[in-house]
Amino acid sequence: MSYSVEENFLISRSIKPTPNRVLVVRELLRATHPISLGDLEELLGYTMDKASIFRVLELLSEKEVTHVIEDGSRSLKYELCHSEGHHDASDQHPHFYCERCGTVYCLDDVTIPAIPLPAGYQVKSTNFMFKGICPKCSEGIS
Amino acid sequence: MSYSVEENFLISRSIKPTPNRVLVVRELLRATHPISLGDLEELLGYTMDKASIFRVLELLSEKEVTHVIEDGSRSLKYELCHSEGHHDASDQHPHFYCERCGTVYCLDDVTIPAIPLPAGYQVKSTNFMFKGICPKCSEGIS
DNA sequence: GTTTATGCAAATTCTTTGCAATACT
DNA sequence: AGTATTGCAAAGAATTTGCATAAAC
Numbered sequence: 001m002s003y004s005v006e007e008n009f010l011i012s013r014s015i016k017p018t019p020n021r022v023l024v025v026r027e028l029l030r031a032t033h034p035i036s037l038g039d040l041e042e043l044l045g046y047t048m049d050k051a052s053i054f055r056v057l058e059l060l061s062e063k064e065v066t067h068v069i070e071d072g073s074r075s076l077k078y079e080l081c082h083s084e085g086h087h088d089a090s091d092q093h094p095h096f097y098c099e100r101c102g103t104v105y106c107l108d109d110v111t112i113p114a115i116p117l118p119a120g121y122q123v124k125s126t127n128f129m130f131k132g133i134c135p136k137c138s139e140g141i142s
Numbered sequence: 143m144s145y146s147v148e149e150n151f152l153i154s155r156s157i158k159p160t161p162n163r164v165l166v167v168r169e170l171l172r173a174t175h176p177i178s179l180g181d182l183e184e185l186l187g188y189t190m191d192k193a194s195i196f197r198v199l200e201l202l203s204e205k206e207v208t209h210v211i212e213d214g215s216r217s218l219k220y221e222l223c224h225s226e227g228h229h230d231a232s233d234q235h236p237h238f239y240c241e242r243c244g245t246v247y248c249l250d251d252v253t254i255p256a257i258p259l260p261a262g263y264q265v266k267s268t269n270f271m272f273k274g275i276c277p278k279c280s281e282g283i284s
Numbered sequence: 285g286t287t288t289a290t291g292c293a294a295a296t297t298c299t300t301t302g303c304a305a306t307a308c309t
Numbered sequence: 310a311g312t313a314t315t316g317c318a319a320a321g322a323a324t325t326t327g328c329a330t331a332a333a334c
Contacts, residue, residue: 018289018333037323049291054325070212072269074299075323096263105263113255120277121238121247127214127271135262160308160314179298191316196300216324217298 005029013065020048024056025080034069034077034095034104071097071104071129079106092126098134105134147171155207162190166198167222176211176219176237176246213239213246214273221248236270242279 006025007017015021027035027043035043040053057078060066069077092112096105112128148167149159157163169177169185177185182195199220202208211219234254238247254270 016288016333020290050323051292051325052290055289058325068214070214072210072212094257096259096265099266107259110257110259112257115236115252115254117238117249117252117272118277120280121272122275122280123238123272124241124274125272127269127273129269129271130259130263130265130267131269132266133264135260138262138264158313162315192298193300193317194315197315200300 013063015059015063015065020052021056021059023048024053024060028060028066028078028080031079033106034067034071034079036073036075036077038075039077069095069104069129070127071095072099072131073097073102077104092128094128094130096130096132096134098137099131100133100137103134155205157201157205157207162194163198163201165190166195166202170202170208170220170222173221176209176213176221176248178215178217178219180217181219211237211246211271212269213237213271214241215239215244219246234268234270236272238272238274238276240276240279241273242275245276247276 003011003017004022006022006029009025009029010017010021023044024040027040037050037053037057040057041048041050044053057066060078060080061068064081066078066080069079071077094107094110094112096107097103098105107130112126117123145153145159146164148164148171151167151171152159152163165186166182169182179192179195179199182199183190183192186195199208202220202222203210206223208220208222211221213219236249236252236254238249239245240247249272254268259265
């Protein structure tokens with residue numbers, strides 16, 4: 001008996017793969033953009049209660065498996081970290097929020113140079129957001 | 143008859159200085175950190191309705207006189223732009239959100255190097271946030 | 285049998301709007 | 310008079326919690 005991709009994903013991060021967690025992780029793995037709790041409800045066909053989705057996302061964030069993205073819309077968006085298990089420099093790619101279509105793009109290829117802060121600030125995480133119009137909306141395609 | 147600092151501030155930005163606007167701007171000018179609508183209510187001794195505060199903040203944001211800061215707390219925070227009238231590079235200083243005391247620091251002295259994005263992204267504004275523990279909380283002073 | 289996970293309902297919190305009353309020009 | 314501003318009340322929207330049931334171990 002073998003595990004599914006989602007189960008492996010969870011087990012490798014020391015999280016018990018319950019049915020709801022598997023479903024949520026499946027959507028997060030599929031997603032090409034950060035998605036909100038409401039997006040997940042919709043993607044799952046409103047078969048899972050939002051409190052349950054909330055608790056899965058809460059757990060994934062606690063375990064540092066997801067990033068939480070604030071993009072200026074009212075709702076938080078989530079995406080899986082690229083690194084395994086912990087936030088690190090490779091996760092600190094910036095995001096781009098399209099003010100027209102609302103999509104959040106992960107600018108994976110954009111590296112943020114090291115930015116020295118004044119003494120005393122202990123940085124745990126970063127959130128770099130660009131806002132404007134995305135390529136698709138610029139072209140009028142989307 | 144001369145104008146107050148707050149009135150001058152508003153007039154120079156083509157905003158009519160009503161009593162509420164003057165009071166809100168006074169607090170924003172005094173503030174050393176970005177503050178929320180709730181903070182303003184408290185600072186004003188709950189003499190101004192939150193809907194009124196909201197509309198002043200809305201107007202100031204429309205006129206690009208304030209920045210809106212998302213720091214991971216549930217509430218938006220506001221600060222006056224440093225430049226006059228328009229967002230520009232000098233406003234793009236990063237912020238630091240202290241996860242312990244909730245304070246948002248403006249890292250004015252920290253300059254973000256120019257970060258080239260892939261073709262097609264039209265950047266209108268940026269929001270760079272560091273999160274962690276601030277110097278005061280690190281020392282156990284605050 | 286105890287712990288963990290889930291769904292339902294509702295509470296919380298923050299933001300935003302409708303509308304009547306007031307103030308300004 | 311007519312427009313703009315304000316306060317009060319309530320609506321909206323998203324997040325979070327309490328609790329009872331169901332599942333897992």
